[in-house]
Each structure stands twice: as C-alpha cells, then as structure tokens.
Amino acid sequence: MAEQAISTTSIGSVLAPKASRKFVMPKVVMQILRNPLSLAGMIILLGFILVAIFAPVLAPPPARSRDPFIIPRAGFKAEPSPPSPDHPFGTTEGQYDIFYGVVWGTRTAFLVGIVVVGSTLIFGLVLGSVSAYLGGWVDDGLMRITEIFLAFPFLLAALTMAAVLQPKLGRGLYTGMIALIVFGWMGYARIIRGDILTVKEREYVTAARAIGVRDFNILFRHILPNAIFPTMVVASLDIATIVLSFAALSFLGLGAELGYADWGQMLALARNWIPNLNKYWFIVVYPGTVLLLFVLGWNLLGDALRDIVDPRMRGKGN
Amino acid sequence: MTNYIIRRLLFLPVILFGVTILIFGILQLLDPTERAALYVKDIPKNPNAVQELVKKYGLDRPIYEQYFDWVGKAIHGDLGWSRTAQRPVLEAIIYYFPATVELSLWAILPIVLGGVWLGVRAAVNHNKPIDHSARLFAMVGSSFPTFVFALLMLMIFYANLQWFPPGRLDDWASGVVASDQWHQYTGMYTLDGILNARLDVTLDAIKHLFLPVVTLSYIYWALFLRVTRSSMLEVLNQDYIRTARAKGLSEGNVVNKHALRNALIPVATIGGLTFVGLLNGVIITETVYNFRGMGWYAATAALRLDVISVLGITLFTAILYVLANLVVDVLYGFLDPRVRIS
Numbered sequence: 001m002a003e004q005a006i007s008t009t010s011i012g013s014v015l016a017p018k019a020s021r022k023f024v025m026p027k028v029v030m031q032i033l034r035n036p037l038s039l040a041g042m043i044i045l046l047g048f049i050l051v052a053i054f055a056p057v058l059a060p061p062p063a064r065s066r067d068p069f070i071i072p073r074a075g076f077k078a079e080p081s082p083p084s085p086d087h088p089f090g091t092t093e094g095q096y097d098i099f100y101g102v103v104w105g106t107r108t109a110f111l112v113g114i115v116v117v118g119s120t121l122i123f124g125l126v127l128g129s130v131s132a133y134l135g136g137w138v139d140d141g142l143m144r145i146t147e148i149f150l151a152f153p154f155l156l157a158a159l160t161m162a163a164v165l166q167p168k169l170g171r172g173l174y175t176g177m178i179a180l181i182v183f184g185w186m187g188y189a190r191i192i193r194g195d196i197l198t199v200k201e202r203e204y205v206t207a208a209r210a211i212g213v214r215d216f217n218i219l220f221r222h223i224l225p226n227a228i229f230p231t232m233v234v235a236s237l238d239i240a241t242i243v244l245s246f247a248a249l250s251f252l253g254l255g256a257e258l259g260y261a262d263w264g265q266m267l268a269l270a271r272n273w274i275p276n277l278n279k280y281w282f283i284v285v286y287p288g289t290v291l292l293l294f295v296l297g298w299n300l301l302g303d304a305l306r307d308i309v310d311p312r313m314r315g316k317g318n
Numbered sequence: 319m320t321n322y323i324i325r326r327l328l329f330l331p332v333i334l335f336g337v338t339i340l341i342f343g344i345l346q347l348l349d350p351t352e353r354a355a356l357y358v359k360d361i362p363k364n365p366n367a368v369q370e371l372v373k374k375y376g377l378d379r380p381i382y383e384q385y386f387d388w389v390g391k392a393i394h395g396d397l398g399w400s401r402t403a404q405r406p407v408l409e410a411i412i413y414y415f416p417a418t419v420e421l422s423l424w425a426i427l428p429i430v431l432g433g434v435w436l437g438v439r440a441a442v443n444h445n446k447p448i449d450h451s452a453r454l455f456a457m458v459g460s461s462f463p464t465f466v467f468a469l470l471m472l473m474i475f476y477a478n479l480q481w482f483p484p485g486r487l488d489d490w491a492s493g494v495v496a497s498d499q500w501h502q503y504t505g506m507y508t509l510d511g512i513l514n515a516r517l518d519v520t521l522d523a524i525k526h527l528f529l530p531v532v533t534l535s536y537i538y539w540a541l542f543l544r545v546t547r548s549s550m551l552e553v554l555n556q557d558y559i560r561t562a563r564a565k566g567l568s569e570g571n572v573v574n575k576h577a578l579r580n581a582l583i584p585v586a587t588i589g590g591l592t593f594v595g596l597l598n599g600v601i602i603t604e605t606v607y608n609f610r611g612m613g614w615y616a617a618t619a620a621l622r623l624d625v626i627s628v629l630g631i632t633l634f635t636a637i638l639y640v641l642a643n644l645v646v647d648v649l650y651g652f653l654d655p656r657v658r659i660s
Contacts (some may be wrong), residue, residue, distance in 0.1 A: 011337045037457070120441060145637050148336035151636050155601050156616050164347045244463050248602055251465050252617055270469055271606070273485070277473035288466035296461040303457070 035307075036252045041300025052106040052201050059103040069104055069261045071096040080273065080280045090282035092269040096259055098282060102290050104261035109294055110237055112177060113239040119181045121235055124188025129224075131189065132196035143193075155248060157183045162254040173262075176246050176255035184242065191234065195227040239304035240295040247291055263287040326644045330637070338629065342385050345625045390560070393525065398626035402619045407630035410615065415634075416505025417486060417611030418604070422596035424508070424527050425534040430589055432535060433542020439545065439549035441581075442573055452543060455642040459540030467536060468606040471529045482528045484607040491522040530607050534600065538592060545588050550581040583650070590646035594639060 033039055037157040051058065061068035072107035075085065083090040089098035129140040149157075169175050249255035250264030251271075258265065270283040278286065379387075391397070395408055403410035440452035475482045487507060488493065492501055494516060495507065503513045508527070512522030553559065554577055562572045597612070604613035612631070619627035 037454070058540065060469065096492065098441075144332075144336070148333060148340055151333055151337050151639055152340075152632070153639070154634060155593075156620070156632070156635065159601070159620045160341065160632075161344055161619060163343055164624055167623070217510060240461065246464055248465060251602070252605065253621060267466065267469065274469075274472050276477055277469065278478040281473060284466065284469045288463070291463055291466060292458075292461055295463070299457060299461045 035304050038272070038304025041297045041304065043277070044297030045301060048106055048110070048294055048297065051103060052110050055103050055107055056228065059097075059100040071101045071104070071259050071261050073097075080269075080283055082280075083282055089286045090280075092266060092283050093272065094269075096269070097298070098266065098286050100264045101261045102263070105263045105290070106286070106294075108173070108256065108260070108262045109243050109291075112173065113243045113298075116125055116177050116180045116184065116242045116246070117235050117238050120176075120184040120238070121188050121231070123181070124185035124190075125192050125231070127185065127191035128192035129196060132193040139193075146189055148231050150186050152183060154183055155245065157304060158245060159247060159252065159254060160247055165256065170257075172257050172260075173255070176249045179249065179254075180242055180245055184238075187234065188231065191231055192227060199226070206255070208227075228288075231303060233305040236298060236305060240298035240302065243291075243298075244295055263291045267291075323349055323644065326647070330640050333640055334633065334636055338389070338633055339385065341629060341632045342381070342388070345628065346381055355503065388629065392630075397630035397633070400619065400624060400627040400630070401600060402622055402624045402627050403615065407627055410627065411612070411630060411634055413505070414610060414612050414629070416613040417609065418600060418613060419528065420506035420508060420523075421530055421534075421600060421609065421611060422593060424504075425531045425538075425596060426589070428531065428535045429538040429542060429592065433513040433539045434546045434585060435545045436539060437546025437585075438550055438573070438578065438581075440547045441554060444551060444554075446575055449547075451587050452547070456540040456543040459536055462537065464533065464537055464602045465606050468533050468603060469527070470532055472606070475529060482525060484526070484529070484609070486523065486526050487519070488522050488526075491519050494519055512648075526609070530600075530603050533603055533607075533634075541592070542585065542588065546581065546585050549584050550577060553577045556580075579646055586616055587650050590642065590649060594646075596643035597638060597642075 021204060031044075056068070062072045065072065074081075074091060077095055078093050080086060080093050081091045081095065087097050089102060091097055092101075106200060127142060127146075131139045158176075160180040161182055162175045163173045165178060169178075246255050247262070247264030247267070250262050251268045252267060256262035256265040266287040267284065270277065270280070273280045273283065341450055388398075397407035399405075399413075400410045402408045403413070405413070420568075436455075438451055440449045443449050472484060476484065486492075493505075495510075497504075500510075500516075502633075503510050507523035508520050511517060511523060556575075559572060559577055562576050563569075567576075600611065601613035603609070603619045604611050605617050608614070615627070616631045616635075618624075619631065
C-alpha cells in the first residue's frame with residue numbers, strides 16, 4: 001500500500017497546448033515496445049486477456065451450472081487432491097477444481113480491477129474537479145474530507161467496510177468492491193485538483209478566458225484532456241493494487257464467497273492446511289503464481305508508462 | 319518551525335473527530351438489532367434478549383447521541399468492552415500493541431539497511447546488469463502479494479523443514495510468560511526474555527519472529543530500493559559530486575561520504591512512513607502467521623463485527639498516523655534545510 005503514495009506524478013509539467021497532443025501517442029507506444037520490461041508486462045497482460053476471453057473454452061463450465069463463476073466440485077471430500085489428468089492443478093478442500101478457478105478467476109480479476117479503478121477514477125475526478133474549480137470553502141471542506149479518508153490505513157478501512165456490508169449484501173463481489181471504492185478515490189481527487197489548480201494560472205487558460213471561452217468549455221476542452229493521460233498511468237498501476245487488495249479481502253474471508261472463481265478466495269482455502277502445506281503445495285503455488293504474474297504485468301506496464309510521462313526521469317535513461 | 323508544529327497539533331483533534339465520525343457512521347450501517355444480536359449467546363431461549371440489549375445500551379438512540387456518548391467515555395479512557403479480546407478495548411490495545419511494535423522494530427532494521435544497500439549498489443552501477451537485476455527484484459517484490467509470500471514461506475520453512483513455526487511463542491514459552499515468575503516489562507518477548515533472565519524465551523520469540531520479519535523485509539525492500547536508487551541517481555548527477563570527483567576524491571569517498579548523506583533524505587521520510595505503516599498495516603502478515611498483534615486484533619475484530627473494538631482501534635491508529643506524519647515532516651525539515659525556508 002505504500003506504493004500508492006509514491007506513484008502520483010507531477011502532471012503540471014507535462015501539460016501542453018492541445019495542438020501537440022496528436023504527436024505524443026505513437027511515440028509513447030514506441031517507447032513501450034522498446035523497453036524490455038514493459039514489453040514483458042504487455043505480453044503477460046495479453047496472455048491474461050486471452051485466458052479471460054477463452055475461459056469457457058479452456059475450462060468449460062459443467063452443463064446446467066447456474067453460474068460459470070462457481071467452481072465445480074468433484075465430490076465433497078475434505079482433503080485436497082493433488083494434480084491429476086482430471087484436475088491439472090489439483091483440487092482444494094471440498095474438491096474445488098483449481099484449474100477452473102484459476103482460469104475463471106482471470107475474468108474476476110479483470111472485472112474487479114476495471115470496475116473498481118473505473119469507479120474510483122470517475123468519482124475522484126469529479127470530486128477533484130469540482131473542488132478545484134469552485135475553490136473557496138467548498139475546496140477546503142472537500143479537501144478536509146479527503147484527508148480524513150486518507151487518515152485510515154487502507155486495508156483496515158476496507159476490511160471494516162466490507163465486514164459491515166456483509167450482513168446486508170451477503171458475501172460476494174459487491175461487498176469487496178464497494179469497500180475498495182469507498183476508500184480508493186482520494187488519490188485521483190488530489191491529482192486532478194492539483195492539475196487544475198496548476199493549469200488555472202497558465203497563459204493559455206487566461207488567453208482562452210480573454211477571448212471569451214466559457215469556464216465549462218475551458219475545463220472540458222483544454223484542462224481535462226491534457227490531465228487525463230498521466231491519470232491513466234496512475235490508474236494502470238492502481239489496477240494492480242486493487243486486484244491485490246481484493247485478493248487480500250477474499251483471503252481474509254470478506255471478498256468473493258466460498259467456491260467462487262477468485263484467486264484470493266482459493267488461497268484462503270490453503271489456510272487450513274498450513275502444517276502440511278508442502279503436501280498441498282498446489283493450492284498455494286498455482287493461484288499464487290497467477291496472482292503474482294497478473295500484478296507484475298500491470299506494474300511493469302504502469303512503471304514504464306510512468307517513466308515515459310514523468311519528465312524528470314526522461315533524461316536519465318531509466 | 320514551532321508554529322508549524324503547533325498548528326499541526328491543533329489539527330489533530332479535528333482529524334480525529336472526522337475519522338471517528340466516519341467510522342461510527344460506517345458502523346451504523348449495521349442496525350441496532352444486528353449489533354445487539356452479536357452479543358447474545360442463545361437467542362432461541364430468550365427471544366427478548368436482543369431487544370433488552372438494544373434498550374440497555376441505547377442502541378436505538380439517535381446516532382449523534384450515541385456518538386457523543388462514546389466520545390465522552392473515550393476521553394476518560396473507557397473505550398468499551400471487546401468481544402474479540404474478552405477484555406476492555408483499551409486493555410486489549412495495550413496488550414496487543416507491543417507485539418506489533420516488536421515485529422516492526424525487528425523488521426525496520428533489515429528493511430532499511432538491506433533496501434538502502436541494494437539501492438546504492440544499483441545506482442552506483444547504473445544500467446549495468448546488477449542494476450537491472452536489482453530493479454527486477456524490486457519489481458517482483460512490489461508485485462508479490464504478502465499473503466502468498468507468507469504462505470510460501472510457511473510451506474518451505476514450517477511444513478517442510480520444520481524450522482520456523484507461526485505464532486509468537488511455543489506452548490512451553492507461553493506457559494513461562496503466563497506464570498508468576500515472569501514479570502511483564504514491555505510486552506515484547508525478546509526484550510522481556512532478557513530482562514527476566516530467561517534467554518530461552520528470547521530465543522524462542524526470535525525463532526517465531528524470523529518468518530514474519532523475512533516476509534516484511536522482502537516486500538519493503540522493493541520500495542526502499544526504488545526510492546534510494548532514484549534519489550541516489552539524482553544526487554550523483556549533481557554538480558557538487560562532479561566537483562568532488564574532479565578534486566580527486568576516491569569513488570568510495572564520493573559515494574559514501576558526500577552523495578549518500580543527501581540521497582538519504584527522502585529515504586528518511588519513507589523510513590518513517592514505513593515504520594508507521596508497519597505499526598498500522600501488518601494485518602495480513604500477522605493474520606497469516608497467527609502473530610497476535612494489533613494487525614491480527616484489527617482483522618479479527620472487523621471480521622467478527624466487533625464494532626466497539628474497531629472504533630477503539632481506529633481511534634488509536636489515527637492518532638498514531640497523524641502524529642507520525644507530523645514527526646516525519648518535522649524530521650524532513652530538520653534534515654533538509656531548504657525545506658525550512660519555504
């Protein structure tokens with residue numbers, strides 16, 4: 001979680017008048033492809049995207065199953081079974097097929113990551129824009145509220161929120177996602193507010209105002225488009241953090257429900273077998289490796305994007 | 319400087335109010351009957367028990383009444399009774415906090431020393447293979463889910479090799495600690511073992527600390543490596559370093575005596591924040607290793623909807639967080655004179 005505090009970039013320096021924006025994109029793509037680490041990240045993510053798309057083919061849900069995300073059980077024996085031709089990755093306790101869970105868990109990971117980051121992004125952007133644009137006591141009030149939310153250790157707050165929501169919403173994806181959204185928007189609010197405040201004083205905004213462009217237009221046509229790209233960088237790193245946090249919530253018993261195709265949930269099933277974990281290594285290794293690779297892929301990509309966007313690093317060959 | 323500190327301290331109650339109001343609000347999402355029901359053991363026998371509890375503790379009073387009631391008691395140190403810990407919340411915090419302090423203290427040294435050393439090595443050998451492998455190591459480290467790493471450690475070193483077990487102490491050592499001969503000085507078993515002249519307890523505690531410390535170290539080395547490396551790279555490009563080299567100073571001298579001191583300033587900030595992060599956020603590590611400290615207490619209380627404990631823990635954590643941020647800011651101003659002027 002400490003990484004969250006470090007990844008905010010100084011966006012003001014990247015803002016450029018609208019005209020040159022067109023030429024930035026291809027250069028960025030070239031830089032991504034040239035850097036071996038970010039290329040690796042992209043390949044990893046592409047792999048995951050393919051697995052997510054072809055999940056029904058790779059791990060077909062049993063006929064007449066009401067929800068493909070519920071992992072099929074090969075019986076009800078408590079002891080986990082090692083990998084076999086029937087179950088390539090073995091089964092957990094209660095005979096949940098690990099391979100199935102890993103494959104469909106990819107879809108869950110993308111779903112959770114995109115929905116949560118998308119929501120926090122939108123909410124944070126709106127709040128930050130309103131705060132910066134209105135200024136005055138609205139700005140002060142909203143920023144104090146942001147600080148109060150930030151005073152919570154992220155995981156503890158999300159945990160509490162999820163625990164409280166569970167009696168109402170039952171165990172499931174929504175509890176975890178809402179909990180993460182409620183405590184995840186602050187970073188974006190602060191970034192966009194900082195951007196707007198920096199840009200507000202710039203010449204081309206003054207010039208636009210002088211010509212008579214209305215404030216609303218300034219915000220949408222000039223400020224936001226230039227600030228969006230660096231925010232996307234933060235968002236891509238954030239997806240990794242969010243998927244990790246959701247997995248942590250599931251691991252502790254508050255995210256996905258038992259038997260749901262979610263990596264964290266499957267790892268939680270390893271907790272009962274710790275004294276003999278070497279015998280049941282497959283419960284930890286398969287979901288764990290997949291989770292690690294997913295997060296690694298996003299981190300590599302996000303890191304490369306950040307290196308490109310942050311001009312301080314540009315000349316140093318990072 | 320003093321003005322700054324005083325202003326920040328004055329903000330502390332405001333933030334605490336805000337934090338507790340927020341948590342109180344969230345916890346109110348559970349309606350009174352649900353919260354009271356958590357305290358009733360056999361509902362079928364006494365169907366009115368829940369309602370009686372609701373009346374008795376005033377759980378159906380307006381939110382602000384309940385809140386100010388809690389605040390009033392909290393100021394006097396009465397944070398309520400913890401169902402999870404089976405003792406008053408304040409007592410529970412005092413009981414569990416030393417464990418986390420012990421873990422954090424044992425972890426922060428390897429984290430800082432290891433991370434900084436790796437970062438310096440990487441920066442000094444910029445763009446050479448050791449730099450790239452260090453960066454890859456850091457990348458994997460910051461992507462590694464804590465609980466997966468912890469489970470892997472347990473798999474190898476506990477299940478397979480039987481070297482390092484989870485928990486804080488073996489049963490025999492817990493027996494010693496609970497006995498009359500043992501005097502509780504700090505609550506930290508490594509220190510108390512020495513003070514009680516029972517080194518075997520100290521050694522046992524260290525044995526149990528090993529895996530959690532390794533886990534935390536690996537996860538945080540990534541962060542320290544990255545910060546030290548970029549800070550060091552920036553410093554090494556400065557003019558005064560070029561001057562030092564031109565004057566003929568040895569590379570070791572330049573790096574260790576001149577560059578390092580300046581490069582370590584942001585590391586000090588991160589170090590302070592990490593220590594606080596450790597005190598606050600080792601929830602996962604403590605839970606997986608069954609290491610009963612604040613993190614374990616917080617997670618267990620939240621999972622069991624132990625509302626009162628969660629309130630108390632949040633209050634405590636928020637105070638710690640805000641104070642620690644203040645200390646770090648002041649320290650930063652102290653270390654970097656340029657900041658003081660602004």
